[in-house]
Amino acid sequence: MGLSTHARRQVQRQATRLIAERFRDPLRRNALAGLLERTAEGWHLAVRTGAPGTADAFLIGRAGVFAVVVTDPAPDEATMREVARDAEERFAGLPGPGGQRIARSAVTLVAIVGADSSPGPRNAGPFWSLPAAKLDQLFRRDTVHLTARQAAKIADGLAARLRGYEWLTVSAPEKEAGSFELLSAESVADEQLIAAVERPFETWMTFLHPDQAALAARNYSGPARISGPAGTGKTVVALHRMRHVGRRSTGPLLFTTFVRTLPPVNETTFRRLAPELADRAQFVSLHAWARAFLQRRGIELNTHSRLTKDAFGRAWKEHREPLERLGPNYDYWETEVQRIIKGQGIRTLEKYQSIHRARRGLRLDRGQREKVWQLYTAYEENLAANGLHDFHDLLSRASIELERQPLEEPYASVVVDEAQDMTLTGLRLLRTIAGDGPNQLLLVGDGQQQVYPGGWRLSDAGIPIQGRGEVLKVNYRNRASILDFARRINAVDDLDGAAGVALRDADSVNEGGVVQSWTGTPAELPDALAAAVRALEIPLGETALITFSNADADQCRRLLESAGVPTRALERYVGAAEDRLHVGTVHRAKGLDFRAVLVVQLPRPAPEDPAEQEEQHELRSRQRLVAATRARDFLWWGAVQS
Numbered sequence: 001m002g003l004s005t006h007a008r009r010q011v012q013r014q015a016t017r018l019i020a021e022r023f024r025d026p027l028r029r030n031a032l033a034g035l036l037e038r039t040a041e042g043w044h045l046a047v048r049t050g051a052p053g054t055a056d057a058f059l060i061g062r063a064g065v066f067a068v069v070v071t072d073p074a075p076d077e078a079t080m081r082e083v084a085r086d087a088e089e090r091f092a093g094l095p096g097p098g099g100q101r102i103a104r105s106a107v108t109l110v111a112i113v114g115a116d117s118s119p120g121p122r123n124a125g126p127f128w129s130l131p132a133a134k135l136d137q138l139f140r141r142d143t144v145h146l147t148a149r150q151a152a153k154i155a156d157g158l159a160a161r162l163r164g165y166e167w168l169t170v171s172a173p174e175k176e177a178g179s180f181e182l183l184s185a186e187s188v189a190d191e192q193l194i195a196a197v198e199r200p201f202e203t204w205m206t207f208l209h210p211d212q213a214a215l216a217a218r219n220y221s222g223p224a225r226i227s228g229p230a231g232t233g234k235t236v237v238a239l240h241r242m243r244h245v246g247r248r249s250t251g252p253l254l255f256t257t258f259v260r261t262l263p264p265v266n267e268t269t270f271r272r273l274a275p276e277l278a279d280r281a282q283f284v285s286l287h288a289w290a291r292a293f294l295q296r297r298g299i300e301l302n303t304h305s306r307l308t309k310d311a312f313g314r315a316w317k318e319h320r321e322p323l324e325r326l327g328p329n330y331d332y333w334e335t336e337v338q339r340i341i342k343g344q345g346i347r348t349l350e351k352y353q354s355i356h357r358a359r360r361g362l363r364l365d366r367g368q369r370e371k372v373w374q375l376y377t378a379y380e381e382n383l384a385a386n387g388l389h390d391f392h393d394l395l396s397r398a399s400i401e402l403e404r405q406p407l408e409e410p411y412a413s414v415v416v417d418e419a420q421d422m423t424l425t426g427l428r429l430l431r432t433i434a435g436d437g438p439n440q441l442l443l444v445g446d447g448q449q450q451v452y453p454g455g456w457r458l459s460d461a462g463i464p465i466q467g468r469g470e471v472l473k474v475n476y477r478n479r480a481s482i483l484d485f486a487r488r489i490n491a492v493d494d495l496d497g498a499a500g501v502a503l504r505d506a507d508s509v510n511e512g513g514v515v516q517s518w519t520g521t522p523a524e525l526p527d528a529l530a531a532a533v534r535a536l537e538i539p540l541g542e543t544a545l546i547t548f549s550n551a552d553a554d555q556c557r558r559l560l561e562s563a564g565v566p567t568r569a570l571e572r573y574v575g576a577a578e579d580r581l582h583v584g585t586v587h588r589a590k591g592l593d594f595r596a597v598l599v600v601q602l603p604r605p606a607p608e609d610p611a612e613q614e615e616q617h618e619l620r621s622r623q624r625l626v627a628a629t630r631a632r633d634f635l636w637w638g639a640v641q642s
């Protein structure tokens, strides 16, 4: 509390007296007085005076909205679900900034329990179980996401919907109240303090666009998909939805992606949004999930990546000649084997002959496909001879094992973020993990942002989406000038055969923003980059430098370090602010955002074949679009020309 000891004592005395006049039960007296004290800091508290069956109190402040039950022993889940439903109804739809509304899933349900009552597993139910002695956790600074004015407006709106409740408030002595008001409301010092911990005003934790709010709470009879251009809040909705579904179910929840680096960031966010479900929700890449699952079943696969690469290299040496005549690029054929043959789980030449190779530039006739198949089989033989498996094998093996014997404890809900970069093998595994039941599988993605080659249709993975495909259109991330810049990148979205909504059709809500473009030679890059970083008005910890290959990222990191700029690999980013500039490839940056982004585009040799050129161009456009749309307020785009 930001009050002097003397003022705090006065506030405590007032609170204890007001509560003692109304309640007899010691736990209730203690807990509600603890909450009431906070009204001296700008929190709003309504306590129930009418019949039981609903929340004992509603608490509203800069860390969100809470429905509170005070109880000893710990409450049962059915009772709390009823309380939750009532609370959700009361808050639902209250207006917020820019036409947004409070989401049902924004209300945090808290049971304040006695010291001796056993609350069961912590953070694992539809409510947050908190001993009275630990009330302080409700007021943690790292969960602040509303302005004082927004909190007051919510309290006003709620007041009109509350019968049988009384608003109580205490205040600090006048002199201190004045100085505290300055601190608690819109004070610059306070904002800076919060900004140091997290992005100020992540208002989406309470307010959603009506379309977002509808998707967060919609009931789906089978697998569903949320798509929409970059920055439209797909991940935000997926996290709200996870809370919504989690509150209405039992069993574990899974949030997964193709990339390893994204789940920890989303886990940090989810723990702030839904602390009560933190221990029930698992955030893990699909490969890590598959490996852990197989280990539990006593199956260990050796996927040493350097050795598997060697196995491919040896196969390539043997079979390169006819393929090089078609297209000389090693990477092209590695991708063909990895993303098309293995990624789609193709086991026979016959099948490979029959498929449509989506998003691949070179057309291959039957004879040519046979040559690719020889490369593939040589690779498989090399793997087998050395007891090796690649990451695709990990996923297909997990599917087989899961079909043989289902999970001991099925998931209540599975969310797949950045689904556009999954392989078909991955999607099939996900379907087996989640099943087709109501609300069990949610795929979130945007075909325009696919950063790996190759494509698929959800129907190829046997995932029935009919009528459950949703699209979001309002961009909340990028300021207008950044969005304009990104819209000019012409990235196609033909993934899954459906014409999606492209970034150019997204609505923008954030004014302003700065984009700076720089073009120069490799020799000029070090100075230009150092100057761009020096001129940054945004802290390094909220800035990322994005490249299009690992080698380019290493080069830029070296340049920055020798210019005295502290850096950190984007792989290690978990969402916490650090005073280091994060550097990494677009593959690591996808799904994330930063206040400032520097993009360095180094020259790459273009393939000779026009079809291959076209494919590379399309992929690069999508990657550039992802890179540009990571920036919220400031974008520096450096194009190095040879």
Ligand SMILES: Nc1ncnc2c1ncn2[C@@H]1O[C@H](COP(=O)(O)OP(=O)(O)OP(=O)(O)O)[C@@H](O)[C@H]1O
Pocket (backbone or CB within 6 Å): 100, 202, 203, 204, 207, 208, 209, 212, 228, 229, 230, 231, 232, 233, 234, 235, 236, 237, 446, 449, 475, 476, 477, 590, 591, 592, 593, 629
């Ligand atoms: N309702 C909202 N109010 C305020 N900010 C929001 C809202 N929805 C999303 N945002 C913000 O917009 C940004 C983008 O959200 P999110 O990452 O969920 O979008 P996305 O569609 O998954 O993006 P991408 O596909 O580019 O990864 C985030 O910074 C998020 O905090």
